[in-house]
Amino acid sequence: MTTLASSRRGAPSPDGLPSVGRRLRLDRRYLPVVGTLVVFALLLVVGGARYDNFLSVGVIANLFINNAFLIVLAVGMTFVILTGGIDLSVGSVLALSGVTAAYLLRAGVPAGVVIPLVVLVGSLIGLLVGAMVHVFEVQPFIATLAAMFFARGLCFLIAPESIPIDDETFVALASWDTWAGGQWRLTSSVMIALAVVAVAFYLLHYTQFGRTVYAIGGGEQSARLMGLPVARTKVLVYVISGTCAGLGGLLFAMFSRSGYSLTGVGMELDAIAAVVIGGTLLTGGTGFVLGSVLGVLVLGLIQTIVTFEGTLSSWWTKIVIGALLLVFVVLQRLLALRRS
Amino acid sequence: MTSSEAGATGSPPSDGVEDARPVVEMTGISIEFPGVKALDGVDLRLLPGEVHALMGENGAGKSTLIKALTGVYGIDSGEILVDGEPHRFSGPGEAQAAGIATVYQEVNLCENLTVAENIMLGNEPRRLGAIDWPRTRRRAAEHLATMGLDIDPASSLGSHSIAVQQLVAISRAMVVDAKVLILDEPTSSLDADEVARLFSVVRRLRDQGVAILFVSHFLEQVFELSDRMTVLRNGVRVGEYRTSELTRTELVSRMIGRSMEVLEDLEVRTEHAVATTQGAPFVQAVGLGRRGAVQAFDLDVHEGEVVGLAGLLGSGRTEVARLLAGADRADTGTLRVRGALARLRNPRAAISRKIAFSSEDRKAEGVVADLTVRENIVLGLQAERGWLRRLPDRQVDEIVQRYVEALNIRPANPDALLRNLSGGNQQKVLLARWLATAPELLILDEPTRGIDVGAKAEIQRLVSDLASRGMAVLFISAELEEVVRLSHRIAVMRDRQKVAELTNTDTVGVDDVVELIASGGKR
Numbered sequence: 001m002t003t004l005a006s007s008r009r010g011a012p013s014p015d016g017l018p019s020v021g022r023r024l025r026l027d028r029r030y031l032p033v034v035g036t037l038v039v040f041a042l043l044l045v046v047g048g049a050r051y052d053n054f055l056s057v058g059v060i061a062n063l064f065i066n067n068a069f070l071i072v073l074a075v076g077m078t079f080v081i082l083t084g085g086i087d088l089s090v091g092s093v094l095a096l097s098g099v100t101a102a103y104l105l106r107a108g109v110p111a112g113v114v115i116p117l118v119v120l121v122g123s124l125i126g127l128l129v130g131a132m133v134h135v136f137e138v139q140p141f142i143a144t145l146a147a148m149f150f151a152r153g154l155c156f157l158i159a160p161e162s163i164p165i166d167d168e169t170f171v172a173l174a175s176w177d178t179w180a181g182g183q184w185r186l187t188s189s190v191m192i193a194l195a196v197v198a199v200a201f202y203l204l205h206y207t208q209f210g211r212t213v214y215a216i217g218g219g220e221q222s223a224r225l226m227g228l229p230v231a232r233t234k235v236l237v238y239v240i241s242g243t244c245a246g247l248g249g250l251l252f253a254m255f256s257r258s259g260y261s262l263t264g265v266g267m268e269l270d271a272i273a274a275v276v277i278g279g280t281l282l283t284g285g286t287g288f289v290l291g292s293v294l295g296v297l298v299l300g301l302i303q304t305i306v307t308f309e310g311t312l313s314s315w316w317t318k319i320v321i322g323a324l325l326l327v328f329v330v331l332q333r334l335l336a337l338r339r340s
Numbered sequence: 341m342t343s344s345e346a347g348a349t350g351s352p353p354s355d356g357v358e359d360a361r362p363v364v365e366m367t368g369i370s371i372e373f374p375g376v377k378a379l380d381g382v383d384l385r386l387l388p389g390e391v392h393a394l395m396g397e398n399g400a401g402k403s404t405l406i407k408a409l410t411g412v413y414g415i416d417s418g419e420i421l422v423d424g425e426p427h428r429f430s431g432p433g434e435a436q437a438a439g440i441a442t443v444y445q446e447v448n449l450c451e452n453l454t455v456a457e458n459i460m461l462g463n464e465p466r467r468l469g470a471i472d473w474p475r476t477r478r479r480a481a482e483h484l485a486t487m488g489l490d491i492d493p494a495s496s497l498g499s500h501s502i503a504v505q506q507l508v509a510i511s512r513a514m515v516v517d518a519k520v521l522i523l524d525e526p527t528s529s530l531d532a533d534e535v536a537r538l539f540s541v542v543r544r545l546r547d548q549g550v551a552i553l554f555v556s557h558f559l560e561q562v563f564e565l566s567d568r569m570t571v572l573r574n575g576v577r578v579g580e581y582r583t584s585e586l587t588r589t590e591l592v593s594r595m596i597g598r599s600m601e602v603l604e605d606l607e608v609r610t611e612h613a614v615a616t617t618q619g620a621p622f623v624q625a626v627g628l629g630r631r632g633a634v635q636a637f638d639l640d641v642h643e644g645e646v647v648g649l650a651g652l653l654g655s656g657r658t659e660v661a662r663l664l665a666g667a668d669r670a671d672t673g674t675l676r677v678r679g680a681l682a683r684l685r686n687p688r689a690a691i692s693r694k695i696a697f698s699s700e701d702r703k704a705e706g707v708v709a710d711l712t713v714r715e716n717i718v719l720g721l722q723a724e725r726g727w728l729r730r731l732p733d734r735q736v737d738e739i740v741q742r743y744v745e746a747l748n749i750r751p752a753n754p755d756a757l758l759r760n761l762s763g764g765n766q767q768k769v770l771l772a773r774w775l776a777t778a779p780e781l782l783i784l785d786e787p788t789r790g791i792d793v794g795a796k797a798e799i800q801r802l803v804s805d806l807a808s809r810g811m812a813v814l815f816i817s818a819e820l821e822e823v824v825r826l827s828h829r830i831a832v833m834r835d836r837q838k839v840a841e842l843t844n845t846d847t848v849g850v851d852d853v854v855e856l857i858a859s860g861g862k863r
Contacts, residue, residue: 224432
């Protein structure tokens with residue numbers, strides 16, 4: 001996936017200018033993503049060597065199925081971090097979206113109404129955050145922290161208890177999948193997640209909005225003086241992140257067949273970790289959405305290995321992720337230092 | 341100095357060019373910042389196919405006027421006509437759409453993107469709504485080719501020199517088919533060849549009918565390139581002149597509002613006296629060096645002596661200063677301060693030994709833009725005392741008042757926010773901060789860069805005054821005239837090593853230093 005991105009973006013221009021040598025030389029900007037790819041491959045090799053059945057299609061398919069919601073969150077987070085911001089509200093918004101969906105479905109509202117509605121709830125919270133960040137110049141950290149508490153509080157206001165979902169349409173959608181043979185399974189949530197990734201990739205690399213996102217990360221003042229629509233873009237990235245969180249809540253509800261106020265506590269941090277491990281700089285301006293997907297897969301693979309090990313406490317996942325995050329941040333720092 | 345002294349008002353010249361309708365006509369523009377009247381009823385008109393210089397000292401309002409035209413600042417009163425139509429731009433995007441493109445003093449591009457992306461950003465050709473990358477790169481390459489720039493459009497912008505980035509910024513301006521191109525100090529970090537290349541591009545654009553507004557502190561460049569000029573002083577327009585009808589002396593006296601004799605008087609006072617360098621040096625570096633920054637060098641600076649560091653950009657001048665100031669740690673060699681071995685691990689260690697370092701990057705490493713003039717001036721002094729022993733208000737007022745007067749800081753309002761001051765005045769505030777700590781060695785890295793003649797002469801006079809009162813000064817400047825005029829001794833840097841040192845006498849001229857730089861010390 002990432003190699004596709006690299007070859008697309010670094011593609012030789014049709015005037016035939018680039019030589020073979022230039023094509024072989026890797027653009028520095030792809031280095032962090034390549035690092036993530038290496039870690040991903042290493043994890044696969046280690047897992048495959050230690051456990052039978054690890055390198056199976058089923059494990060890979062489950063990797064996507066179990067992490068579809070996190071992929072969607074990480075995609076939204078990538079937009080925000082690329083502009084140099086941060087979004088701490090996504091975990092709570094995910095919970096709010098799930099709880100709202102479960103509550104409305106239990107009340108008998110048709111799934112066709114509920115699904116777009118809860119996604120819109122996410123967009124709306126994103127819009128509020130964007131307005132706070134842009135109009136009132138509140139630090140993104142604080143604005144999204146406020147949104148985080150706000151959304152979490154709303155969850156409990158709606159329903160403190162876990163609400164099971166048994167709406168027929170919703171369940172049918174959640175359990176729909178397509179078998180491409182053997183253990184391979186492609187569920188509706190994975191399809192949605194992959195569609196989100198594709199749309200995000202298109203937005204970031206093939207629209208002016210996406211280029212403005214990168215430009216803001218490179219220097220907000222510069223972007224403004226270049227005449228780019230900085231204000232609109234800054235609000236929009238939070239709307240996108242909120243929308244992704246709303247959609248993520250839907251996917252999580254499909255995954256767990258319920259809505260519960262306490263889901264997704266700390267999940268925003270998982271999303272940030274995935275984005276950073278995927279090679280996006282927290283200072284903004286550098287990174288790729290496909291790297292973030294890879295980051296989520298690395299996190300998922302660590303979890304899978306810990307599960308396969310069996311005797312290990314599941315908290316080992318956190319320890320390994322923490323260590324990995326540290327290594328990646330230090331590596332990025334070294335790369336940045338060497339550049340300057 | 342008041343504007344009433346000047347009295348000189350230019351009568352607009354008239355000939356064939358004047359018949360053309362101005363592309364831009366600004367009348368009665370006023371802008372006020374808290375505590376500062378930045379512009380007061382200023383007029384400016386730009387004709388198609390001319391290079392129009394905007395002249396004035398730092399703080400005269402040049403940058404503000406440009407930002408008013410490009411919509412970065414809103415105007416309090418006045419009118420802006422573009423092609424005869426009244427306009428009030430709410431941002432650079434709108435100004436660009438109306439054909440007004442700007443290249444700012446500090447290159448305002450995104451270093452994280454490629455050259456091609458920077459050139460085309462916001463104007464990428466599309467196909468079916470999506471950015472057409474092959475065409476985007478091709479058009480970027482075409483624009484680079486017309487600028488005579490032979491660089492890989494797919495390379496990262498950050499990997500290129502400031503000079504190249506500047507030309508990339510102009511390429512970007514030309515993408516939008518600008519009718520008006522504003523160049524704000526485009527040459528301040530370019531060498532002679534790069535300036536020549538820039539000028540040939542500018543002339544070609546002028547011949548194509550583009551109106552060019554050119555701001556520069558280099559008088560020679562202004563006289564070489566411009567057709568007409570508008571002079572500003574203290575936010576007021578002094579007049580509009582035809583370049584060919586104005587001498588350099590007249591221009592300077594109009595810019596500073598003082599007659600030339602006063603300026604020359606200043607310069608006489610900065611003439612160097614032959615130094616008395618007997619006794620032990622204040623600082624003595626032996627074999628001091630840092631891997632990857634500067635090769636081992638020896639350097640002494642005595643009390644009451646100005647030592648100049650001459651060399652090209654990137655020759656290691658700044659690196660020498662940073663080692664002496666403790667900003668970087670040396671790998672090799674020893675440093676003695678008043679004969680005692682000193683290991684400067686950080687700037688604090690240097691400050692405690694009375695070494696003050698005024699960095700060349702005043703924006704990032706010097707002044708605090710969000711504090712007032714007063715707070716900036718006492719910052720160093722307060723830090724030295726420790727935060728618990730607060731300076732009494734009365735003492736602060738006294739110190740601030742003294743330096744605002746001594747350095748002629750404008751506006752003379754201690755409560756003005758530093759961000760609202762011009763570059764030259766920010767530099768003076770930075771100097772005041774260090775002087776307030778009463779240093780014994782003052783290291784000045786490019787203290788006069790981007791500063792107009794008047795302020796420059798003031799700073800030069802100050803340096804020589806300080807030295808005559810016993811301060812040791814290490815003076816770094818890209819302008820060799822200045823180094824030669826001020827220094828008692830000159831150390832010549834090249835390729836990150838010290839290649840020569842000469843004692844300044846009346847017979848030493850800029851040519852000698854240039855020759856030393858060129859020959860690498862082997863003459």
